[in-house]
Amino acid sequence: MSDNLARAPRPNWATEPAAAVEERRHIEIVSSSSQRRARPKIVYALSAVTGVSLIVLAQLLLSVGISQSAYEVSRLQASQVELGRTAESVTEDLVRSSSPQSLAANAEALGMVSNSNPVYLRLSDGAVLGAPASAAGSQGGAASLVPNSLLAGVPLVTQLPQGSGQGASVGGAVAPAAAPAAAPVASTATPNGLPTPATR
Amino acid sequence: MASSTRSGRRRIAVTVVLLFAFVAVFVVRLVDIQIVRADTLNADSLGNRSVEQPVYGSRGDIVDANGVVLAGTVMRYNITLSPRNAAEFERTTDAGKVTVTVAQAAAEVGALTGQSGDAILKIIADALAENKDSDYAFVARAVDVSVFRAIDKLEIPWMYAEKNPSRVYPDGAVAGNLVGFVSSVGEAQAGLELGQDACLASSNGIETYEKGADGVRLPQSTVTTRQAENGGDVVTTIDSDLQWYVQQVLAKQAIATGAAWGNVVVQEVKTGKLVAVADYPSVDPNNVNGTPNPDDRGSRAFTASFEPGSTFKALTAASVLDAGVATPYSKVVAPYRYLPANGANVNDSSGHADLNLTLTGVLIESSNTGMSKFGEMISDEQRYDYMTKFGIGAVTESGFLAEDSGILHPWQDWDNQTKYATMFGQGLTTTALQVSSIYQTIGNNGVRMPVQLVAGCRHADGTMTEVPPTTGTPVISATAARDTADMLEMVYQKGWLAAKWNIPGYRVAAKTGTAQMPDGQGGYTKGYLVSVSGFAPADDPQYVVSVSLADPVKLNSSAASAPVFQEVMSQVLKKYRAVPSGATAPALPGTW
Known part of the structure; x- marks a missing residue:
């Protein structure tokens, strides 16, 4: 590295004060190259500020995102709870309908008879x-002797109005098919205990 | 130069002073907030943000052998209101804002909960009369989801719903006698609900979360303070479909014959599992108050003992056969009245001339005198030992709550009459379960299996605990058991009810019983307990059916219970696809 520094002779304050005041030359300390290099550059400051603001911005966006998701999560959780309730209540209906009392009453309403031979x-x-024998009649007659208070007010498949809702469409599809099949059975079989299809 | 230094100093001084003042303000504020008012502020802030809510663990189900739910838990909702806040409010509808008065709101809610609007207004008025700051009153307990949703939709600001996990019994009274029930606040009260409470019980957890000003849960703020634990499922050996059928048949016959009560036990011969235990009358656990008599709410098959009567003769016959002192062909003369040397007095149910009977014939005729002559061939101690080995006088292994052990006095305490009475099922009491167990032992080549009602407690991870023991205990020899079964088959074929209990295609072994019922004061009532017990197919016994009807006033003989036996046994054989018997029964002579 070549020495290209400006050199100024040191004024002699002691010997020539008047001349020094008179001349009053502009002097300054010229920093060395290492000093200059050590001095902070504007680009550093800029990058630091940019970085900080980027981080702040990112954090801001992130927290906006998180709180936005919180609403989303909250909404989904509420809908999950609602759907869970629906599932539970539908399952309850299904289990209730598949109870033996309900199945037996519906089967009898459709003209089915249990044969224990x-x-x-x-x-x-x-x-x-085994010895073939005709069915002795429906079990226990029309009335269920094994109570189930959950079934109170639940209509039989044959009592559902036709073409209204899903459950009714099942009943409506089965009932007409069962009626002609059940009629001759009812007329020939034992009269006691058999449900009469004519009531439908 | 000097002035600039001075201004610099002043600036520094001002800055330092300002800084200190600033810091001092903060410090004062900090101390105030963090120390002086810390507690109140903390409580306030938590109260605003933090929400604590119970997490419900669900009580375990009670299921049948095929997994059909007999008792399950569902979520119900209690509707409550804040009486002090009950006031008219504005509701936004399509037609704009509408003011709803308290009376209108009460009428709307009442229509959904099945109360009158006035009743709800009365609840508010009563609560306020008691305490004018009342903030909590019940409107309706345990309403279902649809009612809860409808009430929620009304958007009444002073009405709230709280969760109330409730018990539901989808099959109603099917096995209601066994399952039992819980109280309205969920405490187990009877049957398996109470007996198996340790397995079924769940524990509720607590979780806290923080919510923002708009009520939205803050992310990552949920803390589970206590984990909720679900209860285990109690797996029973009952088949719910068969249980229904048996209950239906029993109820039909009990009503037709005017019986006070009755029960039917269906047990697997090879395993000792109970597949159906029907009681009449029986409770619908969904509607316990529908069964007013508390005695009708349990299972008499487990909790009521009675003198078994003639069904017990099978045990005496099996004992003498096993002891080797008699064979099915052994002969006695059975008089109408028999007066043994010890002073006892035994007579048959109806007068007859002396009969020349074999042991088989004694069972067919159900002769008390004939059975006495066989029973006295072995000592009282021997008979007592056989009885205890057959399970008489002790509760069964089923573990059912409040099970009756029956009464069997030690043989040393038997008086002269009791010595003979115990040969034909008097002077001791048994439950329907114990009678069934006697026939199970005879059907299973003399090996008594533990009576099993609960197959175990199934936990969430699928493991089963509390599995009952399944090792049988030999009671009599296989030959003695086989011979007894053959004799009981003769009873089925030649007894006086042969036409009534005939099951075409199958070989059946059965015995009737008619016993007087104690009146609870040392004497007997006029009524009889009529019963039939037996198993089928006799050539390869699979199922025991034991029927008891107490005091059937319209038909006071075992003819009342025979049709139940016939229908139940037919259904059992059909349901479990028992192969019809091929060979014919061995013909044993009843007379000589």
Whole structure:
């Protein structure tokens, strides 16, 4: 590194004070190159400020995002709770409908009869096991003797109005098909305990 | 130069002073907030932000052998209101803002909860009369989701709903006698609900979260202070469909014959599992008040003992066969009245000339005198030992709450009459379960299996605990059991009810019983407890059916219980696809 510094002779204050005042030359300390290099540059300051503001901005956006998501989460949680309630209440309806009392009452309303005289056909030799006999009639008659207060007010499939809602459409589809099939059975079978399809 | 230094100093001084003043202000404020008013401020802020709410653990289900829910937990809602805040409010509707008065709101809510509007106004008035700052009063307990939603939609600002996990019994009275019920505040009160409470019980947890000014939960602020724990499921051995059928058949016959009460036990011969235990009358756990008599709310099959009568003769016959002192062909002369040497007095139910009967014939005729002559072939101590090994005089392994052990006095305490009475089912009492267990033992080649009602407690991770023991205890030899079964088959074929309990295609072993009922004061009532117990198919026993009807006033003999036995056994054989018997029954002579 070459020495290109400006050199100024040091004024001699002691010997020539008058001359010094008179001349009053502009002097300054010239910083060395290492000093100049050590001096903070504007670009650093700028980058630091930019960085800080970027971080602040990012944090701001992030927190906006988080709080936005909080609303989203809150909304979804509320809808999950609602859906859970719906699922629970629908399951409850299903379980109630599949109770033996409900199934038996509906089966009887559709003209079905339980036969407790099983007969088996053995495939290996075609033997008939058991003694065939006609059904003695529906079990216990029309009224269920095993109460279930949950079923109070729940209509039978045959009592549902046709074409209103999903449940009714099932009942409506089954009922007409069952009616002609059940009628001849009812006329020939034992009269006691059998539901009369004519009531429908 | 000097002036600039002076101004610099002044500036510094001012700055320092300002800084100190500034810091001092902050310090004062800090001390004030952090120390002086810390407690109040903390409480205020938490109260504003923090919300503590219970997390409900759900009580376990009671399920049948196939997983059908007999008792389950559902969420219900208690509707409450704040009486002091009850005032008219504005509701935004499509037509703009509408003012709703308290009376209008009460009428709207009442229409949904099934109360009158006036009743709700009375609740408010009563609460305010008691305490004018009342902030809490019940409107309706345990309403379902649809009612809760409808009330929520009314947007009445002073009406609130709180969660109330409730018990529901989807199958109603099916197995209601066994399942039991809980109180309106969820405390187990009877049956398996109470007996298995340790397995079913859940514990509620607590979680706290913080909410913003708009009520939205702050992210990451949820703290679970206590974890909620769900209860385990009690798995029973009951089959709910069969249970329904049995209850229906029993109720029909009990009503037809005017019986005071009755029960039917269906038990698996090979495992000792109870597949149905029906009681009449029985409770619908959804509507406990519908069964006014508290005695009708449990299961008499477990909790009521009675003198079994002639169904007990099968035990005496099996004992003498096992002891080797008699065979099905052994002969006695059965008079109408038998006066043994010890002074006892035994007679048959109806007068007859002396009968020449084999042991088989004694069972077919159900002769008390004949059975006495066989029973006295072995000592009282031996008979007592057989009885205890058959499970008489002790509660079964089922673990059912408040089960009756029946009464079996030690043989040393038997008086002369009791020595003979115990041969044909008097002078001791048994529950329906114990009678069923006797027939299970005979059907299972003499091996008594533990009576099983609960298969275990199933936890959330699928593990089963409290699984009951399944090792049987040999009571009589396989030969003695087989011979007894053959004799009981003769009873089924030749007994006086042969036409009534006939099940085409199957071989059945069965015995009737008619016993006087104690009146609770040392004597007997006029009524009888009529019963039929048996198993089928006799050639490979699968199921025991035991029927008891107490005091059927319209048909006071075992003819009342026989049709129930026939229908239940037919259904059991059909349901479980028991193969019809191929071979014919061995013919044992009843007379000589």
